[in-house]
Amino acid sequence: MDAKVTLLQRMTFDATADSGFHVTLGTVPEVGGDDDGFRPMELMLISLLGCTAMDVISILRKKRQEVTAFEVKGHAERADKHPKVFTHVTIEYHVTGKNVDEKAVVRSIELSAIRYCPAQGMLAQVVPMQLKYFIYEDTPTGPQLVKEGEYVRPEDQT
Known part of the structure; x- marks a missing residue:
């Protein structure tokens, strides 16, 4: 590249x-x-989110999940002093659909985190990451939160 x-x-x-x-x-x-x-560091966070978002939605589609909306949000804490590196990253996966299976969401996040997303694979070696998910049911009155949780990478489990 x-x-x-x-x-x-x-x-x-x-x-x-x-x-x-x-x-x-x-x-x-x-x-x-x-x-x-x-800013360059904004693009680094955007790249991380884009990489994992593409993985997760692709895997959810392969798992035949009926996703009607999907958004990945991120927040990066930075060091106070130069070089002001990321010190912690939180990624939130917001999945809206019809009867979306929580296990499918967790597995999709897991596969992105440990196998497919090179941005996450690289950054997770040097920055602690918290991976949260929120599953919403798509209803006539709007999305309703039905499940939320967190995926913990194997190396971060205590």
């Missing part, structure tokens, strides 16, 4: 990789930026 970032102005960069898509990187005015693009 190859990628490059090209300076556009001040602290604004155009980033591209083998896929040919582009994303703008920027930073806040306090450090010389124009507040006009994603």
Whole structure:
């Protein structure tokens, strides 16, 4: 895989990789930026969420789960001092559908966490991660929370 970032102005960069898509990187005015693009660490968290989201929805579909909405949210705590690395990451999987099986959701998260998602596999080696799931039943009056829980990676079990 190859990628490059090209300076556009001040602290604004155009980033591209083998896929040919582009994303703008920027930073806040306090450090010389124009507040006009994603911060690199935001993209790291977004990459992690995108990687695991694609795995989980793909596996749920293979398991013939009737998912009508799917969202993955993440929160990263960061160190106070430079290099301000992630110190803890929480990932929340929000699955809405018709009679979605909790075991299918947990297994999908597990397979992403321990087998398929390279972003999670890499980051989990250096950052503690908490993986939560929320299952909603799709009803005529809107989604209703029916199950919630947490998947704990085998190496994090005590």
